[in-house]
Amino acid sequence: MQYHGRAAISIDGQTYRSRPGATLNLGGTAREAQALDNGEVGYVESTAPATVEFSIPLTTDLNVERLRHFTNANVVFTSDVGLSWLIAGAFTTDPVSLAAEGLAFRMSGPPATQL
Known part of the structure; x- marks a missing residue:
């Protein structure tokens, strides 16, 4: 049986x-x-946003300004086991940072839905 190990990230179809x-x-x-x-314990519900974090290698053909x-x-996270989730209406949340591993991104939006 295969377990999740890798993911593909698509943003607006790319x-x-x-x-x-x-x-x-x-x-x-x-x-x-x-x-x-009195010892009773209950809870309060709220909606937690979906988040996706990933790094992309910096290459000359990468449109960094668009990503920023x-x-x-529409962000689609696809696992190598074949399952995918969509965050519709997502947005970049943090300033993009550059390190040896590439550009680090964090995006957020409404709760993800499985495709």
Whole structure:
């Protein structure tokens, strides 16, 4: 049986050559525990955004400015086991950083849906 090991990242239909280590947080319902003085414990729900983090090698054909300013993008995270998730309306959240591994990106949006 194959286990997840690699991911392909596509943004608005263009697949990027991501380096190993891409991560996806699916988002969805988050629950925070709420304790009362009488010992009861309940929770409060909120919506947690989906996030995807990945690095791309810097090459001369990479449009860095486009990647830096994404808003309202469709991001598809595809695992090498064949499962995919979509973050519709995603946006770049952090300034892009450059290191020896390439350009590091963090994008976020509404909870991801499985395709």
